[in-house]
Amino acid sequence: MTRLERKHPRPIRWLHWINVPVLAVMIWSGLLIYWANDVYRIGLGDVTLFEFFPNWIYRFFNVGHRLAEGMSWHFAFMWLFTINGFLYVLYTLFSGEWRFLVPNRRSFSEALQVLLHDLRLSKVEPPRRKFNGAQQIAYTTVILMGAGSVVTGLAIYKPVQLAWLTGLLGGYEMARWEHFLLTVGYVLFFIVHISQVIRAGWNNLRAMITGYEVVVATEETTHE
Amino acid sequence: MSELKAERRPGPEQEIEHEIRRMTRRSFAWGAAAAVAGLAGWGWLRTRPVDGGIPWPLRRVLEFNEGLSRAFFNEARLATTFPVERAREPRVNGRIGLGESFDPAKWYLRVEGSGEQAATLRLGLDDIKALPRTETVTELKCIEGWSEVVHWAGARFADFAAKYGPAVGAGTLAVTERKPKGRCDYVGLETPNGEYYVGFDIESALHPQTLLCYEMNGQSLTPAHGAPLRLFTPVKYGIKSIKRIGTIRFTNQRPADYWAERGYDWYAGQ
Numbered sequence: 065m066t067r068l069e070r071k072h073p074r075p076i077r078w079l080h081w082i083n084v085p086v087l088a089v090m091i092w093s094g095l096l097i098y099w100a101n102d103v104y105r106i107g108l109g110d111v112t113l114f115e116f117f118p119n120w121i122y123r124f125f126n127v128g129h130r131l132a133e134g135m136s137w138h139f140a141f142m143w144l145f146t147i148n149g150f151l152y153v154l155y156t157l158f159s160g161e162w163r164f165l166v167p168n169r170r171s172f173s174e175a176l177q178v179l180l181h182d183l184r185l186s187k188v189e190p191p192r193r194k195f196n197g198a199q200q201i202a203y204t205t206v207i208l209m210g211a212g213s214v215v216t217g218l219a220i221y222k223p224v225q226l227a228w229l230t231g232l233l234g235g236y237e238m239a240r241w242e243h244f245l246l247t248v249g250y251v252l253f254f255i256v257h258i259s260q261v262i263r264a265g266w267n268n269l270r271a272m273i274t275g276y277e278v279v280v281a282t283e284e285t286t287h288e
Numbered sequence: 289m290s291e292l293k294a295e296r297r298p299g300p301e302q303e304i305e306h307e308i309r310r311m312t313r314r315s316f317a318w319g320a321a322a323a324v325a326g327l328a329g330w331g332w333l334r335t336r337p338v339d340g341g342i343p344w345p346l347r348r349v350l351e352f353n354e355g356l357s358r359a360f361f362n363e364a365r366l367a368t369t370f371p372v373e374r375a376r377e378p379r380v381n382g383r384i385g386l387g388e389s390f391d392p393a394k395w396y397l398r399v400e401g402s403g404e405q406a407a408t409l410r411l412g413l414d415d416i417k418a419l420p421r422t423e424t425v426t427e428l429k430c431i432e433g434w435s436e437v438v439h440w441a442g443a444r445f446a447d448f449a450a451k452y453g454p455a456v457g458a459g460t461l462a463v464t465e466r467k468p469k470g471r472c473d474y475v476g477l478e479t480p481n482g483e484y485y486v487g488f489d490i491e492s493a494l495h496p497q498t499l500l501c502y503e504m505n506g507q508s509l510t511p512a513h514g515a516p517l518r519l520f521t522p523v524k525y526g527i528k529s530i531k532r533i534g535t536i537r538f539t540n541q542r543p544a545d546y547w548a549e550r551g552y553d554w555y556a557g558q
Binding site: 066067068081085097098100101103131132133135136137139140143221222223224225227230231235236237240270273274275276278 | 301304305307308311312314315316319322326330341342343345346347349350353357360361362365366367368427429430431432433434435522523547550551552553557558
């Protein structure tokens with residue numbers, strides 16, 4: 065027997081999809097700003113594995129020599145990014161959705177199991193729940209990262225008026241680096257997220273669009 | 289979708305398939321409408337007439353942010369200071385307004401007031417040096433994103449304003465008050481040739497770490513760093529720390545600002 069099962073509430077879906085262009089504008093405008101002082105790299109001592117960023121990247125994305133423009137977009141869209149994230153957290157809290165999202169004691173061992181399964185090192189199927197342990201950890205982390213971007217962003221936006229905050233984060237230069245690192249984190253999250261969505265297939269993605277998933281009911285799942 | 293509140297009851301597979309297809313079409317229609325609205329908004333924003341180098345709606349948001357920043361600004365909050373050994377020579381980044389035909393011997397500081405006390409003064413470096421000497425070791429933060437700890441020495445702008453500003457007569461220029469009587473709203477500063485100019489909200493100008501500097505890292509200012517007199521403040525990006533000041537103007541009209549005319553935030557405050 066198949067049936068339609070309600071999966072993602074409407075506010076979650078809207079806030080999720082609105083975040084896509086908003087975060088894209090934040091990263092793009094952040095890149096316009098970062099270009100003006102592009103000092104970060106991955107390396108040790110004199111050995112550089114990767115620099116953020118080689119010139120061809122600025123040329124390819126046309127993000128060089130546009131600092132003022134970047135700042136104006138960044139400081140406008142920061143409101144949308146913050147408000148959108150705030151509404152998401154508020155909704156999950158009041159709707160009780162947070163129970164599906166926040167990791168619990170079992171999440172970490174479960175996440176390891178999911179990881180081994182997805183790397184084809186284990187044949188144990190991930191549990192069939194709305195979000196498995198790996199998802200709980202990933203989705204909660206990315207929300208915390210969002211909060212981190214707002215906090216580190218504020219610390220570099222108003223480092224004198226909020227000197228206590230900037231100091232707490234290790235100072236102005238550290239806070240800027242942390243702000244940048246979180247953005248690298250989003251990109252990594254995005255890559256994993258997209259590949260997992262592709263793996264999970266259309267039924268799963270469709271649930272984030274329509275809210276409903278087609279469930280093939282077996283003895284096991286009907287008891288849930 | 290509001291009719292689909294509870295979980296669907298098991299039904300023939302075709303019916304389920306039909307239902308989910310219907311919902312998918314519906315959701316995609318909404319998604320497409322939202323995407324079109326978003327793209328239209330984006331296109332609209334990007335093509336607005338520019339105000340100071342950026343589309344005017346973005347300029348309005350910067351001004352909105354400025355309003356919030358000014359409302360929360362507290363002159364008692366200080367920039368982090370550092371031990372003097374941490375001080376380094378900052379790179380020379382801005383040369384605008386520092387034309388070559390400049391004779392330090394002929395330099396003087398022109399001070400223009402506003403309101404009832406409007407008067408134009410001509411001051412020499414000695415007049416500034418006669419004010420209480422203040423030193424600070426704090427970060428110079430460039431709008432480009434880099435920062436450098438620098439050791440500055442000079443007179444507090446607040447001390448200068450108390451002596452030469454327009455509110456002298458009223459004697460109410462207390463830095464802790466939000467808007468004392470007789471205080472003007474803005475200060476404008478420009479180089480002697482007028483090629484570089486910055487605007488300050490009065491609170492930021494009167495911040496205790498805003499200095500009229502004549503020394504940097506224990507040496508008299510070099511021409512490249514703004515000799516004979518420059519401004520330094522940690523409460524704004526470096527673009528506001530104007531070199532080689534020719535004129536200081538106390539005013540109630542928002543002064544022009546070189547970089548704000550070129551796409552940057554007029555306030556540029558920290």
